[in-house]
Every structure is written in structure tokens, then in C-alpha cells.
Amino acid sequence: MQVEEFLELSAGRSPEKTALVCRDRRLTYREVEEQCNRLAHALIAEGVQRGARVAIYLENSVEAVLSIFAVLKAGAVFLVVNPTTKVDKLTYILNNCRAVALITDIRNLAGLDSRRPQLPHLKSIFAAGMSSTSLRDSEAQLVSLENTLSRADLPNLPPVKKCIDIDLAALVYTSGSTGKPKGVMLTHLNIVSAATSITTYLENVPDDVILNVLPLSFDYGLYQVLMAFKIGGTIILEHSFTYPYAVIEKLVQEKVTGFPLVPTISAILLQLDLKRYDFPSLRYVTNTAAALPTQHIRQLRKVFPHVKLYSMYGLTECKRVSYLPPDQIDLRPTSVGRGMPNEEVYIVDDNGRRVGPGVIGELVVRGSNVMKGYWELPEETDRVLRCGHLPGEKVLYTGDLFRMDEEGFLYFVGRKDDIIKCRGEKVSPKEIEDVLYSLDGVAEAVVIGVPDGLLGQAIKAVITLREGAQLTRRDVQRHCSQHLEDFMVPKFVEFRDSLPKTSSGKISKLELAMPVGAQE
Amino acid sequence: MQNIEQELRQFVVDNFLFGQPNGHLCSSDSFLDKGIIDSTGVLELVVFLEETYRIKIQDRELVPDNLDSINNLVRFLERKLQHTS
Numbered sequence: 001m002q003v004e005e006f007l008e009l010s011a012g013r014s015p016e017k018t019a020l021v022c023r024d025r026r027l028t029y030r031e032v033e034e035q036c037n038r039l040a041h042a043l044i045a046e047g048v049q050r051g052a053r054v055a056i057y058l059e060n061s062v063e064a065v066l067s068i069f070a071v072l073k074a075g076a077v078f079l080v081v082n083p084t085t086k087v088d089k090l091t092y093i094l095n096n097c098r099a100v101a102l103i104t105d106i107r108n109l110a111g112l113d114s115r116r117p118q119l120p121h122l123k124s125i126f127a128a129g130m131s132s133t134s135l136r137d138s139e140a141q142l143v144s145l146e147n148t149l150s151r152a153d154l155p156n157l158p159p160v161k162k163c164i165d166i167d168l169a170a171l172v173y174t175s176g177s178t179g180k181p182k183g184v185m186l187t188h189l190n191i192v193s194a195a196t197s198i199t200t201y202l203e204n205v206p207d208d209v210i211l212n213v214l215p216l217s218f219d220y221g222l223y224q225v226l227m228a229f230k231i232g233g234t235i236i237l238e239h240s241f242t243y244p245y246a247v248i249e250k251l252v253q254e255k256v257t258g259f260p261l262v263p264t265i266s267a268i269l270l271q272l273d274l275k276r277y278d279f280p281s282l283r284y285v286t287n288t289a290a291a292l293p294t295q296h297i298r299q300l301r302k303v304f305p306h307v308k309l310y311s312m313y314g315l316t317e318c319k320r321v322s323y324l325p326p327d328q329i330d331l332r333p334t335s336v337g338r339g340m341p342n343e344e345v346y347i348v349d350d351n352g353r354r355v356g357p358g359v360i361g362e363l364v365v366r367g368s369n370v371m372k373g374y375w376e377l378p379e380e381t382d383r384v385l386r387c388g389h390l391p392g393e394k395v396l397y398t399g400d401l402f403r404m405d406e407e408g409f410l411y412f413v414g415r416k417d418d419i420i421k422c423r424g425e426k427v428s429p430k431e432i433e434d435v436l437y438s439l440d441g442v443a444e445a446v447v448i449g450v451p452d453g454l455l456g457q458a459i460k461a462v463i464t465l466r467e468g469a470q471l472t473r474r475d476v477q478r479h480c481s482q483h484l485e486d487f488m489v490p491k492f493v494e495f496r497d498s499l500p501k502t503s504s505g506k507i508s509k510l511e512l513a514m515p516v517g518a519q520e
Numbered sequence: 521m522q523n524i525e526q527e528l529r530q531f532v533v534d535n536f537l538f539g540q541p542n543g544h545l546c547s548s549d550s551f552l553d554k555g556i557i558d559s560t561g562v563l564e565l566v567v568f569l570e571e572t573y574r575i576k577i578q579d580r581e582l583v584p585d586n587l588d589s590i591n592n593l594v595r596f597l598e599r600k601l602q603h604t605s
Contacts (some may be wrong), residue, residue, distance in 0.1 A: 059553075084555045107553070222584050239552055241559045245582045268559050478538035486555060489538075 002188040003169050003226065004072035006195070007033055008158060010232035014206070019229065021254065022062045022237040023026055027234075032066065034156035035149045039070035039126075042148045046101060046124040050162045053097040053171065056216075057081045057090065057104040060237050062146055063128045064216055065225055067103045072169060076101075076161040079171040079183065082217035084485045087111040090114050090183065093173055094119055097183055097375055103145065105129050112278050120318040121177035166187040171375055174316045175419065179430030182376030184316045186516065189439055191332045194319035194369040195227050197340040201323055202258070202284060202310065208233040209281070210258040211251055213241040213265065220288055223261055241265050244272055255281035262289040263296065263456050264423045270299050279304065288312040288320070290456040291412055292419045294333045299328070306494050311336055315411060316385065316426075318396050321345060321363070322410050335409040343367035346408070352386075359414050360403045365396040411477055418509060420449035423487050427459060429509075432480065432488055439479045441469030444499050446507045450492065462512055465501055471495075528593050531568055536561055547590040562587065569593075575600045 010019070011033035019029040026037075032363040048054060054071045054077055058064040064080065071078035076252035079092060079508070089412040090112065094102065098121040103497055106129040116122075128145040135147045148154070171183035212235060214221030228235035236254050238247055251259065253333055259282060261468065266287060285307050286302065292300075293309055309329050313336035322345060324337030339345035347355050347361040354454045355361045371419055373381035401413040420427040429447035436445035444464040449457035459478075465471060480489045500511040533545065536556045536571070540561065551557040557565070566577055577600075586596040 240551055241588070242557060242562055243582060243584055244559055244562070245579050247586065265559070268563070271563070285560055334565050474534075486558065 001192050002070050002072070002161070002165055003191050004036075004158075006226060006230040007036065009053070010229055017160060017232065019415065020062060020065055021238065022065075022236055023239075024488055025062050027062065031290055032069070033158075034089055035066050036069040036073055037156050037158050038154040039066060039145075039148055040073035042071060042126075042143070042151070043074040043076065043101060044159055045144070048074050048076050048124075051168065052076045052101075053079060053099045054103065055079050055081055055097075055099040056315070057083060057092055058107050058128070058222070059083045059088070059105070060212070060216055060239050061128075062237075063103070063105075065235075065237065066149060066217070067126075067145075067361065068222075068225070069229075071103075073158050075167075077168045077171060077417055077483070080171065080215075080217045080222060082215055082485055083108060084481055084487075085217075085350060086485070087115060088483060089485075090329060091115050091118060092271055092290070093181060093183075096123060096181075096370070097171055099375055099509050100124070101126065105128075106131075106142075109142075112457050119457045122269070124195045138301065139166050152300070158299060158392075163188065163239070165192065168372070170222075172222075173217075175426045175428035175431060176380065179382075179434050181429055181431075182377055182380060185372040185375055186319075190319070190369055190371060192224065193342065193367065194231050195223060196318055197367075197369065198223065198323075199227050199231055200341050201325075202286070204231040204258070206231065206232040208257045208283070209236060209254055210234070210260070211238065211247070211254065211256040212260060213237040213238040213247055214262065215240075216259065219319060220260060220262070220314075223319065227233070229318065232300075241268065244268055248272065248274065250278060251279060251282065252277060257281055257283040257417050258286070259284075260286045260288075262423065263287065263292055266292060266296050266300060270293075270296060271301070274303055282307050284308040284310060284326070286310040286312055288314055289425070291334070291336065297333045298328060307465075313337070315398055315400070316371075317398070317406075318343075318367065319367045320369070321365055324409070328409070332409055335405070335411055337410060338408055339365075339367075347404055348397075357404055357406045360401055363398045363400050363410070363414065365398060365403040366393075370396045420447070420459060422449065422452075422457050422459055425487050427488055432461065432484060435480055435483045436463065436476070439471070439476065441471050443469075444507065446499060446509060446512060447490065448509050448512055458491040460494065461490040462494045462499065525594050527572070527588055528582075528597075532556065532590065535564060535568075540591060545590070550584070550588050551589070552584065552588055553554070568571055569597070573597060573601065 011029040015030035016028050019025045021034045056067045056074050062123045068078050104128045104129045126143045126145045136143050148291045166189040169188045170186045171182050173181040176182045210224050212224035217221045223236050259485050308326035311324040322337045344366040345437045349355050349361045351444045384397050386393040403411050406520050432447045433445050443466045446462050450460045452458035500508045502508045
């Protein structure tokens with residue numbers, strides 16, 4: 001099975017059912033299917049071939065969802081880039097995967113204009129929000145996205161299928177410890193397997209209405225759309241959780257049954273006065289990206305007494321690893337549960353030997369949901385995908401330290417590397433440090449995660465200045481906000497005269513995590 | 521109201537744009553569309569409005585129509601301040 005068939009099969013079964021609601025627009029399965037087909041034909045006409053990469057650089061929107069399925073229908077590979085990504089990193093990603101087409105909004109294009117000569121692989125740009133009514137702006141080499149979606153001369157039936165299920169369907173760029181983002185390669189089989197396992201344990205049915213506030217560049221957000229279409233349900237797509245009460249009203253109005261959270265959203269949710277709301281339709285709430293504090297779990301159980309609360313854990317490289325059955329959450333609130341259906345998980349020591357209950361080791365994942373590797377990074381791939389016990393099979397070494405109890409429930413202990421999890425997103429300290437070093441006046445810089453009730457971990461930069469240099473916290477944050485996505489801008493900035501070093505001369509992050517020194 | 525607009529603009533620029541020059545922000549720019557504000561930012565903004573203008577903002581008022589641009593904020597505050605005076 002291929003991922004675009006989630007949409008095609010549901011559109012065949014219930015064409016007039018509402019598939020997608022976003023802002024003031026409501027689309028049926030038939031409308032989504034036909035518009036995706038038109039865009040797929042247009043992509044093919046622009047020269048997009050089987051296996052080619054097409055980048056989607058859009059906010060959560062109808063167009064973003066249509067683009068994902070259109071790219072798949074064209075036999076190509078989609079990647080969704082976070083819309084707050086700055087132009088340097090976008091250029092890097094587009095060139096790294098040699099994207100041949102970009103689907104975006106005219107407002108997001110301004111910064112990219114000057115980079116066109118540096119993007120030799122990019123042949124076409126489809127842009128939403130073009131003011132002219134013509135299909136194509138030849139001078140700027142732009143194709144109007146809206147006009148393409150409604151073009152009557154394009155077939156509204158799907159193009160002929162060229163892919164098989166071990167072809168690539170998506171690249172998801174994720175932070176690497178080297179500081180450069182790496183593309184996680186997901187095949188159709190990977191995505192179909194993960195979506196099948198997850199919708200099985202969530203007991204999803206066609207009547208489900210799922211409300212998603214998470215960006216589609218984040219695999220947890222992306223899967224809400226994919227899974228809603230797989231089960232033939234309805235997805236309510238929100239821009240973000242920025243205006244929480246507007247989202248709460250939507251939960252009630254649309255009779256939402258499934259609401260995915262990350263800890264930051266749950267922290268905000270619990271600060272709201274929800275007493276005058278009733279959520280009779282809400283059936284389940286999920287959490288992943290980082291563990292929910294036990295206090296949140298207790299409070300969420302009070303706010304939503306009749307709702308099943310799923311505590312889960314995963315990483316982009318295999319989508320999801322484990323879930324805690326809702327009936328276990330009061331018994332073992334700190335566990336992230338067991339491996340999901342059709343997947344095996346175990347813990348190994350430094351020599352790769354399986355360890356028993358209570359022993360801390362690295363978590364290993366085996367299943368058809370495990371990625372094919374990192375795009376064109378064979379060495380990094382070999383570090384995490386290692387031989388399993390069947391000939392030729394690869395299993396995923398997660399880099400996460402876990403222990404398991406006597407009954408097989410998993411408990412997260414820590415990371416093997418120094419990746420920070422902030423607002424549920426993986427953040428590479430190296431990537432931020434590189435940006436800090438590019439700021440005039442910075443002599444040394446190091447980035448660590450500090451515990452934060454709202455963010456999970458907050459990003460803190462510790463800096464020493466060159467002699468005579470004068471920088472303030474705001475100078476540092478402004479510089480970062482010009483080069484990094486919003487969630488990577490340090491919340492705290494500390495200036496020191498010197499940084500603690502290990503015996504080998506490296507900056508000691510361990511020592512820095514101790515609360516000493518003045519914070520500006 | 522000129523004053524209020526300036527104060528609001530200053531707060532947004534200081535806290536969400538880390539002091540980038542004013543020119544970047546039009547009074548009609550949607551904070552959402554421009555990626556200026558997130559959900560924790562909205563809560564900070566509400567605390568600022570309540571403390572600076574001695575008003576009480578109801579939960580149901582925390583919607584884009586009231587808060588999502590300098591213009592919307594000014595309009596919302598004018599209405600709130602009329603009610604309290």
C-alpha cells in the first residue's frame with residue numbers, strides 16, 4: 001500500500017464526507033482528492049519525476065495538506081519545511097535533497113529571491129497568494145497554486161501509479177548533533193506501518209474528528225493528517241496553539257474526538273479556566289515528544305475525567321516507539337509504555353547485549369516503521385541503523401537511555417548525546433552554537449538545556465565575550481532570531497568571564513548545568 | 521490613543537522581536553502570519569495589558585480579533601477602557 005491511497009480509498013468510500021477543516025474552509029474527500037489530482041498532474045507536467053523531491057514550505061493550511069498528497073500522487077517525495085525556517089537553512093535543505101520543486105506562499109518567497117542562483121536544482125515554484133489572476137508569472141518563474149488547484153483542463157483522476165511501497169515517500173529533516181539538519185528517509189511502507197500501528201492502539205474509527213495544532217513539519221503533526229485520511233475521519237487543522245481559547249472553542253464546536261498534545265501545550269491548557277466548557281465528544285488525548293510531568297497527568301485527568309490519556313514516546317527515525325495503555329496511566333504515570341503493535345523494542349548494553357529488567361541501556365527498535373536512513377549520510381546512518389538478527393535486516397539504535405520494569409514497561413532515563421528537547425522539538429546545541437559564533441564579539445559560546453515547566457527544556461546560551469565587546473541578551477536573541485527557527489532562540493543568555501573546561505580542554509556542559517553565575 | 525499604539529508597539533518589538541527596528545512591523549500585520557507570537561507570548565501579552573492598563577481580560581476575549589495585530593489591540597483596548605471609565 002502507498003500513502004496517497006489513504007486519501008484515495010477514503011474518497012472512494014465516502015466522497016461527500018468532510019475531510020479537512022481549516023480556518024473558514026471545509027473540504028469533502030471528493031474535493032481534496034480532485035484538487036490533489038490536478039496538482040499532481042501539474043507537477044508531472046513541470047517535469048517532476050518518480051522519486052524527485054518536492055519541498056512544501058507553508059503554514060498549516062489547506063494548501064499544505066493538498067500539496068503533500070499531490071506530491072505523493074505524482075510519485076515524488078515530499079518534505080515539509082517549518083515555515084519559520086530562515087533562508088540560509090532553507091537553501092541548505094533544498095540543495096541537500098536537490099529539490100526540483102517548491103510549494104510555498106508568496107509571502108515566504110521574498111527572502112528566497114536573491115538565492116535563486118544558488119539553487120541550481122530547483123526548476124519550479126508553486127506559490128499561493130499571487131495577486132495576478134494569471135496562471136504563471138514567467139518573469140518570476142512562478143506558478144499560481146490556487147489557479148492550478150482549480151484548473152478545469154487538468155484531469156481530476158489520479159495519475160498512473162509508478163511507485164512501489166519500498167520507494168521513498170517523505171524526507172523529514174531533523175536536528176543532528178553535527179549542527180546540520182539531516183533528512184530522515186521514510187518509505188511508503190514505513191509510513192503505512194507506523195500509521196497502521198498507531199491507529200490500531202488509538203482505536204480510531206471513521207467518526208473520529210482530530211484537531212491538530214502542531215506544525216506539519218513535525219512528524220507528530222504530519223501524522224495527524226495522514227492518519228485522519230487513513231481512517232476516513234475528519235482533520236481540523238489549526239495554525240497553532242497561539243490563541244488557546246480559540247482552539248478550545250473549536251474543540252467544542254467541531255465535536256472533536258482526538259486531541260494530540262505536547263507537554264508545552266498541556267502546560268498552557270492547564271493554566272486556562274476550562275470549567276465552563278464541556279467536552280462530551282472528546283474520546284482521547286495523546287502526548288509525545290517529551291514526558292508529561294506527573295503533576296500534568298493528574299491535572300489532565302481531572303480536567304478530562306472521561307477521556308483516555310495516552311502517554312507516548314517516539315523519534316522521527318521510526319515515528320513512534322511506545323505508548324502507555326490509558327488504563328495504566330494512574331498506575332505508572334512515569335512510564336511511556338510498551339512497544340506499539342507490529343514492532344519489537346529492547347534495551348542493550350554498550351556491547352549490544354540485551355539487558356534485564358531495571359538495567360539502564362540504549363533502546364533498540366525493530367519494525368517496518370524504522371527509516372531507510374539519513375539522506376546521503378551513510379556514516380551517520382550506519383551509526384544508528386545496525387544489523388539485526390535476520391540476514392540483511394537493520395534495527396534502530398535510538399540513542400535514548402531507558403530501563404524496563406519486570407512487566408516490560410519502559411522508563412526514559414536520558415539522551416546519549418546532548419540534544420535538547422524544547423517545546424517538543426529536537427534542538428541541536430551545535431546548530432545554535434554555530435550561529436552564536438557568527439555574532440561579532442562572541443569569543444566562546446555553549447548551549448545547554450535547562451529544566452522549564454512550560455517548555456520541557458528551555459534553551460540557555462552561555463557566552464564569553466572578546467575583549468572590549470559589549471553585547472546584551474537582546475543582541476544575542478535578535479541575532480539568533482534572524483538565523484534560526486523561533487523555537488531555537490535561547491530563552492536565557494548568560495555572560496561569563498570564562499567557561500569551565502574538562503581535562504581535555506573541551507567546554508564542560510555538565511558543570512555549566514549547575515546554577516551558578518548571574519543571569520541577565 | 522497615539523500613546524497607546526506606541527506603548528503596544530514598543531512592548532511587541534521589545535518582547536517578541538527582541539528589539540528589532542520598528543520598520544519591520546506594520547500596524548495591520550497579523551502576529552500569527554508573521555510568526556511574531558506564540559501561545560506563551562499571548563499569555564505574556566495579556567499580563568502586560570492587564571497590568572499596564574488596569575483592565576481585566578476575560579478568557580473568551582483571547583481571540584485573534586482582539587489581539588492579533590497592533591490595530592486589533594488598539595481597537596480592543598479602546599473598547600475595554602471605555603467600559604471601565
